[in-house]
Amino acid sequence: MSGTVLIVDDLATNRIVLKVKLSSTPNRVVQAATARDALRLAAREPPELIVANTRLGGQSAEAFLRALRRVARLARVPVLMLQSAPSAAERQAMLRAGADDILARPVPEALLLARLRNLLRAHHADTDLATQAGDAAGFAETQATLTLPGRIAIHGAGRAGVRALRSLLASCTPHRLSVAGPESAPRPGPQDALILRIATGEAEAGLRLLADLKAARDTCQCPALVLLDRAEAALAVTLLDMGADDVILAPADREELALRISRQIERKRHTEALRGKLRSGMAAAIRDPLTGAYNRRHALPWLDRQLSQAVLGRKCLAVMLADLDFFKRVNDRYGHAAGDAVLCAVTGRLAAHLREGDLLARIGGEEFLIALPDATPARARRVAERLCDAIRATPVKVPGQPTPIPVTLSIGVTIVAVGPGTPVPDMQTVLEEADRALYAAKAHGRNQASFCTRSAA
Structure with missing residues (x-):
């Protein structure tokens, strides 16, 4: 995946060597010799990776890392740190300051590029998700502190290695651990992270296990960390390109392992928050903000699809247009706030008398569209009459009003009945049929349901 990579190193030779290694990638390389220059360049044009x-x-x-993370636009830009010599204390310090990964020089080129691809892939996915969720500006607003313990499932081919890893983690992390070895199953419920233990001689089984976990519905979006025996170190490149979120060589420093696990869980929770915001935004786009019923944007395409499916399945579809009687009088006499309260109460009553799979949408000021898939004419009549009764039976209590407000409902119903060779009914024709039936209900005294005199098909 292409992107802008910012190299920060005070030694020109290090920058040149690294730039040469990146020349085989589609990434554009920008260089800085000091932390101040790097912060200036990054703030002006945020890179995809540092x-x-x-x-x-x-x-x-x-x-430098802490200053970088204080800048909102840079708080979640992935950062890979390179050590001149291995140091566990230094790695821990960098992770705590906000680094995403740390490697010690000399780094094999294949491993370096795999790590870069891994970080870029995750960053681009999160950035796209943030944009879709309408949170591009707020994407980096928080680097959430991990507070609640997570759920971690430990997988591996060797039972002894998996249980040893569980004991190690139990001594350094607050997370709830479960073992998913050959003879035991993980605790039920979603997991916040997966850890795979791949010992010497278990390469083939480990790769297959990672592939299975990344393909399974329950675990495909769960971060996977691999603890890999040094004898199998060459496998790290393949693991990263297959979707492992982190690869750590054993024996691992337990404090570093705990930091890496917590960072992956924090990233997962951040991603879940973005997905939740996206789902909320999508729901808001198809829901009426006042009543919570579906809106016209959702209802009309839904009805069009149901008409096509009714023909394919040779089933009936009942379509209703419902309108509150004399609703303008409610607004004029009691005020628009009271009118809004009445609309909300009516929506709740209508929904309570419909089954799952039926449609309820507010498509006008006081007008509702109701559709009953696979409904016989007899059921449609029962439902329409029950809806009228439910609205008429109990006046609506409105805060600030001394007495409840009486409300009634008129409904126009048409039945789409299809058979062999029947063409797909035109949605506009169906709505016009229901609308004429609604006018008939109004003309005959309101507070009732009226049926179309002929099939809309």
């Missing part, structure tokens, strides 16, 4: 030395100008890069 690769930085753990020491800049002879000083720890912690201050």
